[in-house]
Amino acid sequence: MKSNLHIVLLGLILSVSLVNADELEQNEFEEDLLDLYGDEVTISIATGTEQPISQAPAVASVITAREIAAMGAHDLDEVLETVPGLHVARSTLGYNPIYTFRGVYTATNPQVLMLVNGISINNLFVGDRSQVWGGFPVESISRIEVIRGPGSALYGADAFAGVINVVTKSAQEINGTEAGARIGSFNTQEAWFLHGSKFKGVDFAFMLEAKSSSGHREKIVSDVQTLSDQALSTSASLAPAATTNGRDNLDVRLDIEKQYWQFRAGLQRRRNAEIGFGVGSALDTHGEYESDRWNADLTYHNPEFATDWDMQAQLSFLNTSAEVGEDVFVLPPGAVFMDQVFPDGVIGNPEVWERHWRMSLTALYSGIDKHTVRIGGGYNHSEIYKVKESNNFSGQLVDISDTASVFLPEDERKNQFIFVQDIWKFARDWTLTAGIRYDDYNDFGDTWNPRAALVWSATHDTTIKFLYGQAFRAPSFAEFRNQNNPVALGNDELKPEQMQTFEMALDSRKFNDMRLGLNIFHYEWKNIIDFISDGSGSLQAHNQGKQTGYGAELELDWQLTNALVLHANYAFQDSEDQATGEDAGNAPHHQIHASIDWQLHPQWTLRPAVNFIIDRDRPPADNRDELDDYMLIDLTLASQSYSDQWELKLGVKNLFDVRAEEPTDASFNISNDLPLAGRYVFTEINFNSK
Amino acid sequence: MKHHFLQLGILSLCVSALLLALASPAHSQGKVAIIMPEVRAPYKVIFDDIYDGIVENLNQQSISLIINKEVKSSTVDGWIANMGISAIIALGPAAHKSVSKITTELPVVSGAMMTATPDDQDSLKVALSPEPAELFDQLSTLNDNISRVAVVYNPDRYQWLINLAQKKALSYGIDLLTYKASNVKQSAKIYDQLLADEKPQSLAIWLLQDRTIVDSKVVLPFILERSWQRSIMVFSSSLGHVKKGVLFCMYPDNRAHGKQLAQIIDNYYQLPARVHKDPMPTTDLLMAINSRTAAHLGLDLNKSDLRKIDVVFPLTN
Numbered sequence A: 001m002k003s004n005l006h007i008v009l010l011g012l013i014l015s016v017s018l019v020n021a022d023e024l025e026q027n028e029f030e031e032d033l034l035d036l037y038g039d040e041v042t043i044s045i046a047t048g049t050e051q052p053i054s055q056a057p058a059v060a061s062v063i064t065a066r067e068i069a070a071m072g073a074h075d076l077d078e079v080l081e082t083v084p085g086l087h088v089a090r091s092t093l094g095y096n097p098i099y100t101f102r103g104v105y106t107a108t109n110p111q112v113l114m115l116v117n118g119i120s121i122n123n124l125f126v127g128d129r130s131q132v133w134g135g136f137p138v139e140s141i142s143r144i145e146v147i148r149g150p151g152s153a154l155y156g157a158d159a160f161a162g163v164i165n166v167v168t169k170s171a172q173e174i175n176g177t178e179a180g181a182r183i184g185s186f187n188t189q190e191a192w193f194l195h196g197s198k199f200k201g202v203d204f205a206f207m208l209e210a211k212s213s214s215g216h217r218e219k220i221v222s223d224v225q226t227l228s229d230q231a232l233s234t235s236a237s238l239a240p241a242a243t244t245n246g247r248d249n250l251d252v253r254l255d256i257e258k259q260y261w262q263f264r265a266g267l268q269r270r271r272n273a274e275i276g277f278g279v280g281s282a283l284d285t286h287g288e289y290e291s292d293r294w295n296a297d298l299t300y301h302n303p304e305f306a307t308d309w310d311m312q313a314q315l316s317f318l319n320t321s322a323e324v325g326e327d328v329f330v331l332p333p334g335a336v337f338m339d340q341v342f343p344d345g346v347i348g349n350p351e352v353w354e355r356h357w358r359m360s361l362t363a364l365y366s367g368i369d370k371h372t373v374r375i376g377g378g379y380n381h382s383e384i385y386k387v388k389e390s391n392n393f394s395g396q397l398v399d400i401s402d403t404a405s406v407f408l409p410e411d412e413r414k415n416q417f418i419f420v421q422d423i424w425k426f427a428r429d430w431t432l433t434a435g436i437r438y439d440d441y442n443d444f445g446d447t448w449n450p451r452a453a454l455v456w457s458a459t460h461d462t463t464i465k466f467l468y469g470q471a472f473r474a475p476s477f478a479e480f481r482n483q484n485n486p487v488a489l490g491n492d493e494l495k496p497e498q499m500q501t502f503e504m505a506l507d508s509r510k511f512n513d514m515r516l517g518l519n520i521f522h523y524e525w526k527n528i529i530d531f532i533s534d535g536s537g538s539l540q541a542h543n544q545g546k547q548t549g550y551g552a553e554l555e556l557d558w559q560l561t562n563a564l565v566l567h568a569n570y571a572f573q574d575s576e577d578q579a580t581g582e583d584a585g586n587a588p589h590h591q592i593h594a595s596i597d598w599q600l601h602p603q604w605t606l607r608p609a610v611n612f613i614i615d616r617d618r619p620p621a622d623n624r625d626e627l628d629d630y631m632l633i634d635l636t637l638a639s640q641s642y643s644d645q646w647e648l649k650l651g652v653k654n655l656f657d658v659r660a661e662e663p664t665d666a667s668f669n670i671s672n673d674l675p676l677a678g679r680y681v682f683t684e685i686n687f688n689s690k
Numbered sequence B: 001m002k003h004h005f006l007q008l009g010i011l012s013l014c015v016s017a018l019l020l021a022l023a024s025p026a027h028s029q030g031k032v033a034i035i036m037p038e039v040r041a042p043y044k045v046i047f048d049d050i051y052d053g054i055v056e057n058l059n060q061q062s063i064s065l066i067i068n069k070e071v072k073s074s075t076v077d078g079w080i081a082n083m084g085i086s087a088i089i090a091l092g093p094a095a096h097k098s099v100s101k102i103t104t105e106l107p108v109v110s111g112a113m114m115t116a117t118p119d120d121q122d123s124l125k126v127a128l129s130p131e132p133a134e135l136f137d138q139l140s141t142l143n144d145n146i147s148r149v150a151v152v153y154n155p156d157r158y159q160w161l162i163n164l165a166q167k168k169a170l171s172y173g174i175d176l177l178t179y180k181a182s183n184v185k186q187s188a189k190i191y192d193q194l195l196a197d198e199k200p201q202s203l204a205i206w207l208l209q210d211r212t213i214v215d216s217k218v219v220l221p222f223i224l225e226r227s228w229q230r231s232i233m234v235f236s237s238s239l240g241h242v243k244k245g246v247l248f249c250m251y252p253d254n255r256a257h258g259k260q261l262a263q264i265i266d267n268y269y270q271l272p273a274r275v276h277k278d279p280m281p282t283t284d285l286l287m288a289i290n291s292r293t294a295a296h297l298g299l300d301l302n303k304s305d306l307r308k309i310d311v312v313f314p315l316t317n
Helices: A021-037 A040-046 A065-070 A076-080 A224-232 A477-481 B002-023 B044-057 B073-083 B092-100 B132-142 B155-171 B184-194 B219-230 B239-244 B254-266 B291-296
Strands: A006-008 A059-064 A086-090 A097-101 A112-116 A141-148 A162-168 A176-184 A188-199 A202-213 A247-258 A261-274 A288-306 A309-326 A329-331 A335-337 A340-342 A346-365 A371-391 A411-427 A430-441 A445-459 A462-473 A497-508 A514-533 A539-561 A564-577 A588-601 A604-616 A630-640 A646-653 A680-688 B031-037 B062-067 B085-091 B108-113 B124-130 B148-153 B175-180 B203-207 B233-236 B248-252 B280-282 B285-290 B311-313
Touching: A021 A040, A021 B092, A021 B239, A021 B248, A040 B239, A059 A065, A065 A141, A076 A086, A076 A097, A076 A141, A097 A112, A097 A162, A224 A329, A224 A335, A261 A309, A329 A335, A411 A477, A445 B291, B031 B044, B031 B073, B031 B092, B044 B062, B044 B085, B044 B108, B044 B254, B062 B073, B062 B092, B073 B085, B073 B092, B085 B092, B085 B254, B092 B108, B108 B254, B124 B132, B124 B155, B124 B248, B124 B254, B132 B155, B132 B233, B132 B248, B148 B155, B148 B184, B155 B175, B175 B184, B184 B203, B184 B219, B203 B219, B219 B233, B219 B239, B233 B239, B239 B248, B239 B285, B239 B311, B248 B254, B285 B291, B291 B311
Parallel strands: A006 B062, A112 A162, B031 B062, B031 B085, B085 B108, B108 B124, B124 B280, B148 B175, B148 B203, B203 B233, B233 B248, B285 B311
Antiparallel strands: A059 A141, A086 A097, A141 A162, A176 A188, A176 A680, A188 A202, A202 A247, A247 A261, A261 A288, A288 A309, A309 A346, A329 A346, A335 A340, A346 A371, A371 A411, A411 A430, A430 A445, A445 A462, A462 A497, A497 A514, A514 A539, A539 A564, A564 A588, A588 A604, A604 A630, A630 A646, A646 A680, B248 B285
């Protein structure tokens, strides 16, 4: 029997001015450890507290848990906004994120694939992550990998404008207990608890994150109903009034791992999720949504399955819902709709439940000299298995679920796929990666998507890549099957949207302590699905649009001194709607993000950050004035205890309370855009048992 | 004020030790003391792993003491006497120093040493420096054309390691070329000559984890650039070097390092008599490789006889 007992002598940490011989020796020892490991990040990798990142020949950004914590981010979207070439715009519906990669902007944003641990969480309904998104907390995130440009050759549908892969923490990374709490403006409270340990050879991780917030409330002067009021001499609009953005979130994850086997399960629950600016940009202070997103996967991964074979098999499940908690008002009381006055308002409560089963097999073969071949295939079965709707369009609130009047029929989609990719080191310093994926769908046919990446290690400190890729975006069920909605009728003749991208990327570490990255891209996006007039006064989905764009991204990481690190990036894009020859609109032409990690003292860090959104045109046929540029400044101050077990953080986002706005839908033609949150002040405390 | 705090710290140590001794007198016999420094994050995790490796493998009871700069050797001495300690494992130079100042007949092993130099204390020392034989073994596996390995070292810090490496190199058929330097200026001149070698295909350069010889601002960038141009293999005892472009390194498996220390203490009296007081290098190692540099050198990382690679740089390509 062993007994272990710690006696911890806290000593006199306060006497920081004391520098004696022992302290110098200790500092020297720490420097010796740095000599051994290189830097603090490498220590984390070497000691297993941070996982090395898989290699992907693409223009990719990787943000680790350490960096997420340093930036004082509370939500995934705050992290993504720092990625060059990616701007997180907002939908009027619940402030849902619109991940705008390199000028590819649409209201429902199905052109971006989001993966959690490599598994898609994109929905069938409108192709986004959820109509009741409610954010994604970051405490359980190990790292976020963002690929700009197409990735369909590996990931299949919707890896179109970009791919976001969120990797959650493993038991080994947590290795003990992490817990914390945060309070902030807008009556926001958050708490989290993570535990990871090993028991009889099995790694267990449990992660729980909870949030409750009244949300920021920003004043809207004019909404869709204001325009209607002006035309019909009514006074129904709630404007001027504030947007609503409150919600209660619960995120729970479980991760069990033994040797080659891993089982993960999770729930993302959203309750009392308020509407934002309203379903159709008419203020609604009453409506609330709910969502439950259940996920599970069983993964077998054996890197040494046989000589030269690395094998992975995966079965995964996702069940997700978009439900109505409180009646949703499409238009407020007193509004006129279909030539009829609605004294109680126009209520529309669409609800959708969907589930996805996916299975895949991937093998990596390294038995051929100079080649690494990845082959795989799989089968996905997705279905909208329940659709409910109640509305009062007839004057009475009635449940029309399971009738011909419902907005969307229940249906399924089957997809089978195979892919092959070869990494060929064909000459010294030259690697060619070439791959192709074939996808077959039961509802819209099949598609081939190739990619190629030529990587040249030009010098010891400079790498140049040339990339080409094609991608497709599967029509969403709303685009395919919507019915009974005269302004958004589905079309089962739709083809997938297509994307073709050329890129060149340069990465240089020419200057000591500095990394410089430059990417140049050109894309062509065609078969864009849009709702256009079918001649009878209705709008129906058609493959209509075409957009081209080009641009560049510049990235700089510079260790100015031992205590000062600068991260800065600049992105430029110019995208054109080919039908009109005009700017495609909504996305910023220029974006600058910069932050400084300033180690004030071994236990104190200060991080100022600035995000500058510049020059956003309106899309064609939107004659409103151009959107104003905005610059937001954030500050985060963190103090850690000597052993790093405790951390106190104070921060402020949008320090100067700048009124920043994202575009509202052009078709509503309202004067108001969507205001982002004003100044947000927070404090948090963290505990880490490591 | 400073002295006041100091006295308070010592007093609290004594009181804690006394209370503990009184609380469990019957169980304190035969315990192994693990004395560790108080270190800040992220270094703390290194010691936590070594500690876990010790207690998971030790066949005796253990008790740990975390010391900081305020603790004097006499205090540690008193604690050891009061706790009925049967053996001591000291981690890091601060713990080693605190133990080396006391007079004890107990078996002592000092682990997690960095630039361990021989001293008068009759304790076994295990450094975090990787066993040279393991480095030579991997070097030969990666490229069997290498017949010469050049190393520049500071004799004040690494003479013991070079002595050991000289012996081990012979068994791998490697001619170890050693160059002494005590500062960056001297080492830069030597590297300049080495990297102009007329037979680069048979030469490899071994970098030690020593900033007095290989600094990150001047010497390392120069070595990386010139060795790339001339396709000279460079390997290292530092993980940080591999991240920047050196071909490979071996670095300690901290948990296994703890196991090594536990086994030394458990078998202390069965160990052969020591003929010298040099430290021992760490034998349980992990491997990191820079795949970009390997590709440039035309090396095959899929070789079946190559050991498992634990970390591959660059982390993203």
